[in-house]
Amino acid sequence: MLFPLVDENPTRRFPVVTVGLIAVNTLLLLATIGFSAVEHNRLFIRYGFVPERLTSALTTHENVVVDLRELLGDDPRTREVLERSRLDTRIVLSGSLPAVAATIFTSMFLHAGFAHLVGNMWFLWIFGNNVEDRLGHVPYLLFYLVGGVFAVLAHWSATTGLGAMLPTVGASGAVAVVLGAYAVTYPTAQIRCLLFVFIIFLFVDLPAVAVLGVWMLGQIVEGLGALHLDIDGGVAWWAHIGGFVFGMAVMPLLSLLIPDTTYQSVLTQERAFQFDPRRHDDFRS
Numbered sequence: 001m002l003f004p005l006v007d008e009n010p011t012r013r014f015p016v017v018t019v020g021l022i023a024v025n026t027l028l029l030l031a032t033i034g035f036s037a038v039e040h041n042r043l044f045i046r047y048g049f050v051p052e053r054l055t056s057a058l059t060t061h062e063n064v065v066v067d068l069r070e071l072l073g074d075d076p077r078t079r080e081v082l083e084r085s086r087l088d089t090r091i092v093l094s095g096s097l098p099a100v101a102a103t104i105f106t107s108m109f110l111h112a113g114f115a116h117l118v119g120n121m122w123f124l125w126i127f128g129n130n131v132e133d134r135l136g137h138v139p140y141l142l143f144y145l146v147g148g149v150f151a152v153l154a155h156w157s158a159t160t161g162l163g164a165m166l167p168t169v170g171a172s173g174a175v176a177v178v179l180g181a182y183a184v185t186y187p188t189a190q191i192r193c194l195l196f197v198f199i200i201f202l203f204v205d206l207p208a209v210a211v212l213g214v215w216m217l218g219q220i221v222e223g224l225g226a227l228h229l230d231i232d233g234g235v236a237w238w239a240h241i242g243g244f245v246f247g248m249a250v251m252p253l254l255s256l257l258i259p260d261t262t263y264q265s266v267l268t269q270e271r272a273f274q275f276d277p278r279r280h281d282d283f284r285s
Helices: 016-030 037-047 051-058 068-072 076-085 097-109 114-135 137-158 161-165 172-185 208-226 237-257 261-272 277-283
Strands: 002-007 064-067 090-093 190-197 200-207
Touching (some): 002 208, 016 097, 016 137, 051 161, 097 137, 114 137, 114 172, 137 172, 137 237, 172 208, 172 237, 200 208
16 A cells, blocks of 8 residues: 655645645634534535436435434434434425536535545645646646546446435545556656555655556445445445546646746746856956
8 A cells, every 4th residue: 555645846836725725624624623523414415416406406306314323323422412313304305406516616625534634735835736736726726626526427427326315525535537647647656655565664765656556446346336235335436547648638738728837937037047158258357
């Protein structure tokens, strides 16, 4: 197993958008710290992306009813809370397309816990700052959000059975967009990784294309395996795959459309300070 720690790829401007995305995702998770399991699930059902809602919005336009009892499984403590509170466990979700479309965006900013959040934000920080540096702040934000939508739709297209009733939350699809963009833009950038081999831990430096290629291969293997199941084990593998492919495909096009003005500015400054031998008399005292 490879876990990236840092990349040897300096940036030329502060990653305002990347830091802002990390801050927003973190603050939203902190705001839900006191929530019970039932409250968390209600939040995820209402503001997470439920694939069946989109299917309904595009076909029958009917509301979708989700029952908390079915989603919470056999957890006795949660079931006891539901029994004592006598809460209505049925949640009716609007089948209108605008309401469903809104959850595509809100789902990208919700996380199931700190481990979920830290994993996504760690990858976003390592790889996102360079992609933002190349594209510029506003194009990068649009790229992240539009790619995140594509990733969610990839998850929807591959989800069937009970999995279509489960809410999907997390920024991983949008982060995968950034990973795909990094892979095609900085394939030879060195990534310092922690390598797990059974009980042995090693620090290794590998090119980005190798690190991210191994990551993508793992997503494909898991995603293909999940196609044969009614549920995907709680991980939106096809959102990761779709996001990564989107990033790889769109980033080269954006690179052609958006000139690297910051790089040109740096070159201009460097040339301004270069010594011109034809003007050596100017430096005599």
